[in-house]
Amino acid sequence: MAITLNVNGTSHEIEVPEGTPLLWVLRDRLGMTGTKYGCGIAQCGACTVHVDGQPRRACVTPVESVGKAEVTTIEGLQGEVADAVRGAWQDIDVPQCGYCQSGQIMAAVSLLQSTPDPDDADIDQGMSGNLCRCATYLRIRQAIRNAAADVSA
Amino acid sequence: MFMKEAIMQAGNMQEAIPVDALSSDADGAPVNVSRRGFIAGLGAGALVIGFSLRSGRALADVTAGGLETVKGGDATPSLFIAIESDGSVKLTCHRSEMGQQVWTSMAQILADELEADWSRLSIVQAIGDPRYGDQNTDGSRSVRWNFHRLRVAGAAMRTMLERAAAAQWGVDAGDCRGERHLVRGPGGRTAGYGELAAAAAAQDVPAESEVGLKERAQWRFIGKDVPSLTVPRIVRGEGTFGIDVRLPDMLVAVVARPPQVFGRVRSVDDQAALKVPGVVGTVTLPALEPPAMFKALGGVAVVAEDTWAAMQGRQALQVQWEAGPNAGYDSDSFAETIAATAREPGDVRRSRGDVDAALEGAAKRIEADYYVPHLSQSPMEPPAATARWTGGRVECWACVQAPQATRAAVAEACGVPEEDVTINVTWLGGGFGRKSKPDFVVEAALIAREIDRPVKVTWTREDEVRHGYYHSVSAQHMEGALDQDGRCTAFLHRTVFPPIPSTFQAGAEQPSWGELRLGASDNPFAVPNLRLETGNAPAHVRIGWLRSVANIYHAFAIQSFAAELAHAAGRDQKDYLLELIGPPRRVDPRDEGAEYDNYGDPMDEYPIDTGRLANVVREVAALSGWGRSLKKGQGLGIAAHRSFLSYVATVVEVEVDADGRLTIPGVWSVIDAGTVVNTRHVTAQVEGGTLYGLSNTLYGAITAKNGAIEQSNFPSWRLMRMNESPRAMEVKIVASNAPPGGVGEPPTPPAGPALTNAIFAATGLRIRRLPIFTNDSGDRLPVDTLS
Numbered sequence: 018m019a020i021t022l023n024v025n026g027t028s029h030e031i032e033v034p035e036g037t038p039l040l041w042v043l044r045d046r047l048g049m050t051g052t053k054y055g056c057g058i059a060q061c062g063a064c065t066v067h068v069d070g071q072p073r074r075a076c077v078t079p080v081e082s083v084g085k086a087e088v089t090t091i092e093g094l095q096g097e098v099a100d101a102v103r104g105a106w107q108d109i110d111v112p113q114c115g116y117c118q119s120g121q122i123m124a125a126v127s128l129l130q131s132t133p134d135p136d137d138a139d140i141d142q143g144m145s146g147n148l149c150r151c152a153t154y155l156r157i158r159q160a161i162r163n164a165a166a167d168v169s170a
Numbered sequence: 171m172f173m174k175e176a177i178m179q180a181g182n183m184q185e186a187i188p189v190d191a192l193s194s195d196a197d198g199a200p201v202n203v204s205r206r207g208f209i210a211g212l213g214a215g216a217l218v219i220g221f222s223l224r225s226g227r228a229l230a231d232v233t234a235g236g237l238e239t240v241k242g243g244d245a246t247p248s249l250f251i252a253i254e255s256d257g258s259v260k261l262t263c264h265r266s267e268m269g270q271q272v273w274t275s276m277a278q279i280l281a282d283e284l285e286a287d288w289s290r291l292s293i294v295q296a297i298g299d300p301r302y303g304d305q306n307t308d309g310s311r312s313v314r315w316n317f318h319r320l321r322v323a324g325a326a327m328r329t330m331l332e333r334a335a336a337a338q339w340g341v342d343a344g345d346c347r348g349e350r351h352l353v354r355g356p357g358g359r360t361a362g363y364g365e366l367a368a369a370a371a372a373q374d375v376p377a378e379s380e381v382g383l384k385e386r387a388q389w390r391f392i393g394k395d396v397p398s399l400t401v402p403r404i405v406r407g408e409g410t411f412g413i414d415v416r417l418p419d420m421l422v423a424v425v426a427r428p429p430q431v432f433g434r435v436r437s438v439d440d441q442a443a444l445k446v447p448g449v450v451g452t453v454t455l456p457a458l459e460p461p462a463m464f465k466a467l468g469g470v471a472v473v474a475e476d477t478w479a480a481m482q483g484r485q486a487l488q489v490q491w492e493a494g495p496n497a498g499y500d501s502d503s504f505a506e507t508i509a510a511t512a513r514e515p516g517d518v519r520r521s522r523g524d525v526d527a528a529l530e531g532a533a534k535r536i537e538a539d540y541y542v543p544h545l546s547q548s549p550m551e552p553p554a555a556t557a558r559w560t561g562g563r564v565e566c567w568a569c570v571q572a573p574q575a576t577r578a579a580v581a582e583a584c585g586v587p588e589e590d591v592t593i594n595v596t597w598l599g600g601g602f603g604r605k606s607k608p609d610f611v612v613e614a615a616l617i618a619r620e621i622d623r624p625v626k627v628t629w630t631r632e633d634e635v636r637h638g639y640y641h642s643v644s645a646q647h648m649e650g651a652l653d654q655d656g657r658c659t660a661f662l663h664r665t666v667f668p669p670i671p672s673t674f675q676a677g678a679e680q681p682s683w684g685e686l687r688l689g690a691s692d693n694p695f696a697v698p699n700l701r702l703e704t705g706n707a708p709a710h711v712r713i714g715w716l717r718s719v720a721n722i723y724h725a726f727a728i729q730s731f732a733a734e735l736a737h738a739a740g741r742d743q744k745d746y747l748l749e750l751i752g753p754p755r756r757v758d759p760r761d762e763g764a765e766y767d768n769y770g771d772p773m774d775e776y777p778i779d780t781g782r783l784a785n786v787v788r789e790v791a792a793l794s795g796w797g798r799s800l801k802k803g804q805g806l807g808i809a810a811h812r813s814f815l816s817y818v819a820t821v822v823e824v825e826v827d828a829d830g831r832l833t834i835p836g837v838w839s840v841i842d843a844g845t846v847v848n849t850r851h852v853t854a855q856v857e858g859g860t861l862y863g864l865s866n867t868l869y870g871a872i873t874a875k876n877g878a879i880e881q882s883n884f885p886s887w888r889l890m891r892m893n894e895s896p897r898a899m900e901v902k903i904v905a906s907n908a909p910p911g912g913v914g915e916p917p918t919p920p921a922g923p924a925l926t927n928a929i930f931a932a933t934g935l936r937i938r939r940l941p942i943f944t945n946d947s948g949d950r951l952p953v954d955t956l957s
Binding site for chain 2: 122
């Protein structure tokens with residue numbers, strides 16, 4: 018199956034078997050390893066990308082279903098909210114091993130884009146799909162609050 | 171002979187810097203290697219210092235007495251620090267980076283004594299090689315075993331730069347001072363480290379006695395809140411984990427493994443698998459014979475052009491399995507078996523006074539049985555390894571915690587000498603002990619040789635959950651005697667679990683001293699009569715180690731039972747715990763017949779100091795507001811435990827509603843780890859280690875039926891999520907000049923009992939069997955069963 022995939026502003030003409038999840042097209046075909054595999058069944062969020070600005074689990078998104086939509090991965094994430102999130106993440110060293118953090122950041126940016134001033138319940142709702150075995154949840158929560166304040170300032 | 175290091179930079183894999191053979195100094199002092207010839211990859215004017223990591227640390231897998239006797243190595247120094255002519259500084263990190271921020275802490279220690287500009291420093295990850303000394307990144311020892319050596323190396327280099335400047339200026343070396351990447355001399359003269367590197371390379375390395383180490387008050391980096399070297403890359407999705415490795419011409423393999431340990435392939439039909447687009451072949455791996463060690467589990471690998479094709483190929487594979495000797499393993503019945511064993515007299519491993527007489531004469535006798543199931547480490551990155559053969563030599567890239575053990579395992583499995591095996595270490599997306607076992611690297615090497623192309627073996631989450639080296643399952647039987655005044659006069663602890671030695675020695679069933687020293691033999695309670703016994707248990711899965719290891723179930727039993735004794739005595743839990751800990755003193759379990767090695771460090775340097783344990787209890791009580799009035803359904807629980815030479819006390823606050831739903835409004839934890847290198851990262855480890863323990867206590871259970879693991883992925887194997895995590899947590903680091911203790915693991919053991927003690931305080935429900943919530947408990951505590 019020949020498709021054109023738009024990732025981070027670049028068009029890729031590729032040949033892939035139908036049904037291949039977007040995750041593996043990104044990682045193996047396009048060599049973009051920032052989006053991670055954690056479970057393959059949309060339970061852990063490590064594979065979170067944006068498709069036309071909306072968070073999606075790439076591990077269960079068949080690549081052909083993306084169509085002409087814009088895919089944004091951690092490597093191409095940019096903008097005011099992304100800068101605030103990255104800055105907040107670095108200020109207090111949110112990540113430990115860092116493996117889940119691409120997904121966490123993608124999810125956090127989505128959360129702040131839809132809910133600029135999230136309370137604890139909003140953060141739980143927006144982020145509970147993203148597992149962290151190092152359990153950096155306390156810092157993720159704090160960094161989201163800090164980023165929200167930074168953006169609104 | 172060349173030694174290669176792999177450089178990890180911004181997601182690119184760069185080929186190694188070859189360095190000439192380095193020779194040692196007899197007693198392991200730093201050696202100037204710059205003059206030993208051209209060092210390709212570094213500039214011609216570089217100063218390179220190599221220093222030995224030999225020390226007096228006796229370890230099970232490193233012969234005491236130095237590198238001369240380490241398997242595979244000659245007595246050459248190891249870690250190198252290079253200062254290039256442009257002033258950039260490279261430090262080899264011989265420990266694996268898995269989120270504990272070891273790159274950063276090693277760099278801080280060096281940079282302080284060297285007086286380096288932090289921004290000029292970069293890390294070179296070491297390959298697995300015995301000349302590095304210990305590279306097993308487990309046991310919470312990276313800082314404590316490298317603190318002094320790195321300081322000496324940094325100070326020696328600074329001294330050489332000062333002497334070089336002094337020689338150039340014709341002044342006294344004592345009047346020259348290295349400061350922030352410059353040597354300052356009399357009359358305002360300065361010279362940069364880079365411009366001095368070549369001249370410094372001509373110097374002799376000063377002896378340790380000649381170099382001045384800083385006073386604590388002069389530390390710029392050590393003990394400070396220094397940001398991570400890895401985080402700036404992580405937030406951009408950069409950095410190469412094991413699963414991210416890509417080589418030209420590489421194939422990907424996904425392996426169908428026997429459901430039972432020591433099961434084997436009876437027959438395989440790969441016709442359908444071979445028809446899956448992208449699949450290039452299948453490889454049957456050798457069947458695993460006991461003992462499991464780090465060998466491959468066996469099974470059938472599907473090899474394909476990419477990961478998805480390999481996964482699809484495996485799904486299409488038809489394999490008939492022979493279940494083998496562990497087919498009868500059933501976790502429910504095994505739980506009953508070990509509980510029954512724990513109720514029978516066992517082998518005495520430590521004894522003080524006369525426990526039996528004291529129990530007989532007790533005013534009150536308390537008894538309790540505790541159970542902790544198997545757990546899986548479950549780093550978010552499953553195991554993954556890449557192997558490439560060139561002639562009879564193999565290079566591997568893998569997320570491993572123990573690169574030397576990896577090298578030995580690959581060499582053994584492939585029948586090649588270790589010199590022909592190179593293990594490159596990537597970043598680890600979490601370890602927690604799983605990646606200390608390199609069975610997955612062995613798989614990659616075997617398959618790559620068969621296929622004759624580079625192969626990356628990727629484990630799925632199901633593979634990681636089903637084919638682990640699990641935290642052992644345990645039954646703990648406790649008995650206590652109280653006198654008329656409620657004081658504890660006898661404490662019996664009987665611990666039963668399939669031991670880690672079973673993985674390395676077929677048929678090993680007795681809990682080893684190495685596991686008892688993890689929280690059982692070193693119980694510091696000041697009880698006049700105390701006894702530790704063990705009961706045997708056979709292993710039917712591969713038993714391994716998981717963050718803090720046997721401390722988990724030992725602390726769960728001891729700290730829960732301490733709370734039960736307090737309750738029986740009608741006393742406050744915290745006060746009673748302090749009474750059990752007793753007056754400040756040093757405890758030596760060897761005095762009472764226990765085999766004890768104090769985590770590999772001398773008892774006089776790192777005593778079991780009950781004063782420090784009591785101190786963290788008092789501190790955490792103050793921090794958490796212990797004793798404040800609480801509403802119905804709210805409760806506080808406390809637990810305190812020494813492990814890996816550090817002391818941690820934790821208070822958990824729970825709130826349980828009328829339906830039995832649990833929330834954790836707050837957690838407080840105080841750690842005394844002696845001298846700490848990085849305050850923010852120590853705090854992060856206390857947060858993460860505590861939540862790791864809470865997650866396992868709340869939900870963690872790996873169970874077997876017919877020898878096969880019942881869980882497969884999230885959520886049947888469940889991890890704590892954001893919405894289930896504590897709403898707030900406060901950590902305090904005790905200020906201390908004591909030698910550095912461990913940090914990565916000590917927070918985990920007290921977490922579980924603090925939580926269950928809190929639940930008891932809130933509801934009267936005593937939980938002795940974990941996990942708190944099983945998959946069919948609907949996340950409700952059975953509060954309606956309480957009167």
